[in-house]
Amino acid sequence: MLQSIRDNSQSIVAKIIVGLIIVTFALFGVESLVSLTSGSNAPASVNGQEIGEQELFRAVELQRRQILAQMGENADPAALDDNLIRTMVLDDLVEQSVLMQSAQEQGMAVSPQMIDSAIVGTPEFQLDGKFDRNQFEAVLRTVGLTPLTYRDYLRKETLIQQERAGYSLSAFVTDSQLEQLMQLDRQTRDLSYFELPIAPIRDAIEVDPSEVAQRYESQKSLYQTEEQVRIQYLLLDKADLAEGIEVTDAEMQGQYQQMLAGFASSEQRQAFHILVEINDDRDAAAAEAEAQDLRQQIEAGADFAALAQEHSDDPGSAAAGGDLGLNGRGVFVGPFEDALFALNEGEVSQPVRTEFGYHLIKLGRIEQTEPPSFESVQEELRQQLIDQKAESRYVEQLELLADLSFSSGTLAEPADELGLEIQTSEPFSRNGGSDAVTANSRVVTAAFSDELINDAVNSTPIELDAGRSVVIRVQEHLVPRQLELDEVAEEIRLELVDEKAAQRLDERVGELLARLRQGGTMSDVATEAGQPLNELTEVARTSQELAPEVRAELFRMPHPAADASSYGAVELASGGKAILALHAVHSPEAQALSDEEKRAMRGFLANRQGQQDYQDLVRALKGTAEIEIN
Known part of the structure; x- marks a missing residue:
């Protein structure tokens, strides 16, 4: 944060x-x-x-x-x-x-x-x-x-x-560190590789029904349904209540008069101030004494703006003679605002203490806000009145909904009384459902409460948001049950297929790697596997020619011995595997790097090291x- x-x-x-x-x-x-x-x-x-x-x-x-x-x-x-x-x-x-x-x-x-x-x-x-x-x-x-x-x-x-x-x-980083890191960063590698897809292996695997039954019996407790509930609910929506609400011209005129009254009482005041800051060089007593001295100068005829420009410690207003502009109530707080709104035009306050020091406050002018015409705000007033009536009706009906739901044994009575539709959800678990009602955390908590499940009662109104509430009732409680074998047989079969396919693929990869390490060539082994061989030279760490997992494995592989190759395998995102041969590693000569490249890398590495050092300091301090x- x-x-x-x-x-x-x-x-x-x-x-x-x-x-x-x-x-x-x-x-x-x-x-x-x-x-x-x-x-x-x-x-x-x-x-x-x-x-x-x-x-x-x-x-x-x-x-x-x-x-x-x-x-x-x-x-x-x-x-x-x-x-x-x-x-x-x-x-x-x-x-x-x-x-x-x-x-x-x-x-x-x-x-x-x-x-x-x-x-x-x-x-x-x-x-x-x-x-x-x-x-x-x-x-x-x-x-x-x-x-x-x-x-x-x-x-x-x-x-x-x-x-x-x-x-x-x-x-900082030393020259040897920089050279080593630069060589690692710019290193390139030559490789050849081929992929072994898993799909053909999966397609060839057959699972005997007895294996499925054995897996089912050994892990029977895993194959159970989730606890679920199905609920009925009444949705009270303020937006629905707003439909059909009519507003008369007289009501809008009354609302307009209220607006005028608000404007009549609204005023903005132009404030000027001089701040005498309390800091390491000036304590509270010294700041107050300086503020009093400045006020005496003002009473003697000194210009407030000139003194603000010369003495105020507020950089945002000092250059403008201490002018803070026109502001209404709520912009300033506490003693500052109280002092400002107690002044008459042209008056200067006594020193006012705040967190930062002492202020001399001068009231410039007072301006009243001009109200808009009725015609310009008519539609706004209409919508305000509709919203007010809808809110009032919503609150009334919400209270009635709460009373009726508490006293009724079903949702039928409150539904008839309020003209609401009884809606039924799809079954959902403790993770929530897919619609706005059953996905609400408070609805889920209430639906799975002992009270609603065991006592078969209506809930209290649950607020979905500022304008919608629901009352729910558990219609059906679906307790976890043991799934029969025929219900999960296909799921288990697919699990076994995946396991066997992965095992066979690992065995095949082991066989092919053994052939390579015994002297076989990548070309011959790829042909034997029935897969095309890919050969790339000078592949960089940032290369986009390889899948990320293949590129990462390539730069993890050990350097090959002279006139030899290093071999490895890596799992692909598709589930298959790739067999790699690293043939050569190329590191740039230090002198091949320009001075500009070295400076940029040195700055980057030093900055990262400095950030790490500072984080270590923070941990040590704490x-x-x-x-x-x-």
Whole structure:
């Protein structure tokens, strides 16, 4: 889950945009303008540093949303194992903490100027080749970040990346290692081979009925049916309830008035701010004192925008005089938003404390959103009303379905009362069926419950998704039974045919290899086997002329002795086998490799070695860290 950031700030942003950053967001980029609090009973601690319940909760929730988004529209939250997600997320948070501590102990550091330069130079934050503050904020909002949290996230990830890069960039390979690896990589081989298909052998095999009966008796317990059930069910579908719902003009007008009321209460406020950051060089008291000093300058007539450009530690807004743009409620959180919406136009707040320092907030202008005309939203209002009525009817009928199903001995009464059709499924096992109802994990669990099987009762309503629910009843319980010989005779016969064919093929391959090793030629042996001989020279490891399994076996075979060949056999994907003869091995001379090829290979091998070294470091750090999981 922890998404490594490999190259530079651009790759970080690209990964944010496509949504690949999961746990890191939750750890560093969710709470933007409020202080983080951690509970006294932390879920874990790493070398005495706690991982709080709050940050773990946010990380788990964000991971759940990521998984559900990948599952699509019909995602079933109940199908997720929250305990498993929590365990995986906590493990990643522990690793993140270990890496941060290691980077700090190694003296890794990143200056505010480096972060500012990375942000300003990020293409995703630019319009027409220049950094654009509105674009910057818009991109971050799509992934739930603010400029301040993104800046902090970038700082921490850059620290970890520095140590990772230290290992990656300091790894090396010697000239002898490079030469050996290059020769192995560019090595080519000469071979000849022929295939022995299994189909003719299978066709010639006969199995006596007594063999089938003997196999059946010896493995009788294997030949049983699966436990299955057949269910009857009632499907309540909100989409069906929406059909035939009519909406009057008066209702749409009423909905429109509600919309107008919402617009009337909706406002956007233009916020300006100056951030005085709390960092290693400035503690909380010093930051607050500086913020108070800046506020006194503003009260004395200093220009807020000029002070923001000179003193604000927020790179996303400082160049624009601290302008954060027009935003409604919900964009900012906690004390920042409360202070902003308590101001009158032109007023400047007292210093407001957040996770990152102290803010001076100035309210620019207030804008009311203009409502659309009735005609432009009429169809939207109609659909909203239909959806509302359908939802209301769905909830009412779902409650009625639950009551009737509980009190009724069959599905007939609730079906008649609600006008639903009693449907019957095909038999299905504990692995689920092939349709949307019987494939649902909750339906399968209920169908195989002791209550429904033994007590012959209706289930409670089972939600398939947001708009569909079913009540099921087990119509037939098919317990596992012993299959008779005549039911599985053909299956057993085919098993025996396959076994005998494989055995005969192995024996034939052994005979042919023995002839080759006794001095026979590949041409004569292939002719004896009735198969065409294939001969190839200078086959490379990347060659597409051979089947992958044949090519792999070719490069596993030992070098042949002088004026001789090495022989081997390999199973083919078709079930047959191929007999190979390795005649010669060709390795390129070291001087035949260009300097450019050597540099490219050296860089690749060193980078791979560096990555392995860093992974070894991560394992060692986690192994020696004092990690407590509560």
